[in-house]
Structure formats: structure tokens, C-alpha cells
Amino acid sequence: MRFASLGSGSRGNALLVEAGNTRVLIDAGFGPREMSRRLQRLGLSADDVDAVLVTHEHSDHIGGVFACARRFDWTVLLTHGTLAACRDDGADARTVIIDSHQSLSVGDICVNPFPVPHDAREPVQFVLTDGARRLGVLTDAGHVTAHMVAMLDACDALVLECNHDAKMLAAGSYPQALKRRIGGLWGHLENAAAASLLSQTGCASLRHVVAAHLSQENNSPALAQDALSAVLGCEADWIGVATQDEGFSWRDL
Ligand SMILES: [Zn+2]
Ligand SMILES: [Zn+2]
Numbered sequence: 001m002r003f004a005s006l007g008s009g010s011r012g013n014a015l016l017v018e019a020g021n022t023r024v025l026i027d028a029g030f031g032p033r034e035m036s037r038r039l040q041r042l043g044l045s046a047d048d049v050d051a052v053l054v055t056h057e058h059s060d061h062i063g064g065v066f067a068c069a070r071r072f073d074w075t076v077l078l079t080h081g082t083l084a085a086c087r088d089d090g091a092d093a094r095t096v097i098i099d100s101h102q103s104l105s106v107g108d109i110c111v112n113p114f115p116v117p118h119d120a121r122e123p124v125q126f127v128l129t130d131g132a133r134r135l136g137v138l139t140d141a142g143h144v145t146a147h148m149v150a151m152l153d154a155c156d157a158l159v160l161e162c163n164h165d166a167k168m169l170a171a172g173s174y175p176q177a178l179k180r181r182i183g184g185l186w187g188h189l190e191n192a193a194a195a196s197l198l199s200q201t202g203c204a205s206l207r208h209v210v211a212a213h214l215s216q217e218n219n220s221p222a223l224a225q226d227a228l229s230a231v232l233g234c235e236a237d238w239i240g241v242a243t244q245d246e247g248f249s250w251r252d253l
Pocket of ligand 2 (some may be wrong): 009010058060061139140246
């Protein structure tokens with residue numbers, strides 16, 4: 001099993017996971033042409049992707065989903081609430097409705113969705129496993145819930161939202177209403193909350209931790225790495241950072 005990011009942040013997200021003969025994307029925040037370009041960097045073409053799992057309807061996650069699905073013949077898996085929030089956009093794509101508490105198989109990958117607190121209709125995040133290894137993915141959550149901690153326990157790799165540093169957000173230039181939304185219970189995870197989540201999960205088997213969905217305005221890679229590395233007692237640069245333009249390259253599990 002291996003995984004890579006095509007880009008992460010408020011201008012577009014897509015995470016690629018491969019196990020056996022199956023490749024799935026989590027989210028597709030890039031249109032078909034940009035998606036193809038980014039897949040090429042990882043040595044793949046759009047035809048190599050079987051399906052896209054959608055976390056929620058915000059455009060940085062779903063912006064390219066239906067155009068790519070139609071163009072590349074991908075199956076789209078999403079919750080009823082997420083599909084309903086898209087209205088007609090998904091009408092002619094091949095969709096599969098998922099239950100936010102029900103595991104399902106996509107080829108050689110077992111997908112375990114779980115609900116998260118975020119200001120979308122029915123947002124979920126995912127733990128993916130090939131039976132031997134577990135990859136936990138969490139972006140776009142306003143706060144840490146006991147259920148999130150339980151789902152992300154004992155993973156071999158974690159991709160964790162480190163959206164903002166609370167002090168930088170408070171001191172930054174965003175309008176007050178936006179600051180309240182981002183920092184609120186249904187907004188985005190700050191570095192300290194991501195660190196708290198990490199400290200509550202079983203870290204013993206972790207081979208990779210990657211900070212993701214960083215705000216370019218209200219965070220820095222170093223702050224996110226410091227927050228997560230303090231929990232694990234590792235070197236700061238052992239913590240990976242998913243960037244907006246590059247994402248990150250393949251990591252093996
Ligand atoms: Zn969102
Ligand atoms: Zn987002």
C-alpha cells in the first residue's frame with residue numbers, strides 16, 4: 001500500500017491511495033487537465049484511477065470530481081448529504097452512496113468512513129486499509145471528537161489537518177466572521193488540536209505523519225511540524241507537509 005498527495009489546501013485537494021490493483025483518490029479539487037498533469041508527476045494517468053471518495057461538497061474537495069468522473073469514467077463515492085448539496089452537478093456521473101458509519105470495499109481497498117464536525121451537509125473522512133496496513137486521513141474538522149480518535153487509532157500512517165495556528169489566525173487579516181468560521185467548532189483544525197488528536201491515538205505503529213490542509217495565510221510548515229513532532233518526540237522534519245502546489249510524493253506503507 002502507498003499514498004501520495006496531488007495538492008492540499010484551500011485551493012484544491014486530492015490524495016491518491018494505491019493497494020494491490022486498486023487506486024482511489026480522496027477528493028478531486030482540480031479539473032481534468034490539472035488532475036492529469038498532477039497524476040503524471042506520480043507516474044500515472046487518469047485511467048489508472050478507479051474511483052474517487054468525496055469527503056464533502058466544499059469546492060476545494062469536489063471542484064473537479066464530476067468533470068473528472070465524466071471524462072475519465074471514475075466512480076464517485078459520497079454520502080447522501082454531500083450528493084444532495086451538489087444538486088444537479090452529479091446527475092450524469094456514476095455515483096455510489098456511502099453510509100458515514102459503514103465500511104465498504106473498493107477493489108483491494110477497504111474504506112472506513114467516519115463523520116466529522118464541519119460546516120458541510122454530511123462530511124466524512126476515511127481510514128483506508130488493505131488488510132495489513134491502515135492509513136488514516138483527516139482534513140476539514142472543526143474540533144476533535146471521541147469518534148474521530150477511535151477511528152484514527154492504531155494507524156500506520158496519518159494525514160492530519162493542521163489548518164492554522166490560533167495566534168496567527170487571531171492576529172491575521174481575515175474578516176472577523178471568517179476568523180470565527182475557521183476557528184469555530186465546525187471550521188478547521190488548528191495545530192494544537194491536531195497535536196492533541198495525535199496524542200490520543202495509538203502512535204506505536206506510525207511510519208508516516210503528514211500535516212495537511214495548511215493555511216498559507218495563518219500557518220507555516222514549521223509551526224505544524226513543531227506541534228506534531230512535540231507529541232511524538234521525533235525530529236520536526238520527520239513530519240511531512242502536504243503543500244498546495246506539490247502535495248507530496250509516494251510514501252510506502
Ligand atoms: Zn471544507
Ligand atoms: Zn477544505
